Amino acid sequence: MICVILTLSVDNRVEDGRLNHLFATWRMSYIGAPKHEGCIFCDFPAENRDGERYILHRGMDCFIILNLYPYNPGHLMIVPFRHTNLYETLTDGELLEMNRLAARSIVMLKRVLGAGAFNMGINLGKDAGAGVEGHLHLHVVPRWVGDNNFMPVLADTRVLPEAMEETYRKLKTGWEDEAGF
Numbered sequence: 348m349i350c351v352i353l354t355l356s357v358d359n360r361v362e363d364g365r366l367n368h369l370f371a372t373w374r375m376s377y378i379g380a381p382k383h384e385g386c387i388f389c390d391f392p393a394e395n396r397d398g399e400r401y402i403l404h405r406g407m408d409c410f411i412i413l414n415l416y417p418y419n420p421g422h423l424m425i426v427p428f429r430h431t432n433l434y435e436t437l438t439d440g441e442l443l444e445m446n447r448l449a450a451r452s453i454v455m456l457k458r459v460l461g462a463g464a465f466n467m468g469i470n471l472g473k474d475a476g477a478g479v480e481g482h483l484h485l486h487v488v489p490r491w492v493g494d495n496n497f498m499p500v501l502a503d504t505r506v507l508p509e510a511m512e513e514t515y516r517k518l519k520t521g522w523e524d525e526a527g528f
């Protein structure tokens with residue numbers, strides 16, 4: 348009789364010591380999916396299937412999309428439609444809308460998910476940890492008491508208790524309820 352024991356790590360601290368890939372059943376489709384050719388922040392809005400791409404809102408200059416590899420449920424990214432990784436070239440309109448959408452996201456995430464704190468930031472360039480290095484994006488990560496003691500790098504991920512679809516549905520409804528903000 349041959350006995351095979353498989354061990355799966357649910358919290359893989361990978362070789363470089365950063366909290367990185369992890370196993371959750373709902374993420375297997377992403378892990379197994381072919382790598383996207385091109386820029387997701389240009390291509391996803393152009394596809395006009397916002398529900399499948401978890402695009403939460405489209406503004407004039409920026410849009411909001413859920414992070415496919417979220418640090419926490421409700422981890423959003425606010426992204427200019429224009430393909431650039433040069434923050435210093437953002438127009439006044441892009442800068443203003445990016446920050447207004449961040450403020451509105453915070454109001455919504457507090458109300459809908461009960462988030463008590465937030466991490467916000469941009470990883471500018473690969474060496475700073477940008478996952479999509481050619482197209483800058485502002486992360487908004489809701490936090491809760493006890494969810495983790497610190498946040499090592501914005502680009503990192505960890506196990507989530509809730510599926511993306513469920514989070515997207517809640518936030519989409521919540522965003523529309525926040526329309527008067």
Ligand SMILES: [Zn+2]
Binds near residue numbers: 388429481482
């Ligand atoms: Zn792009």
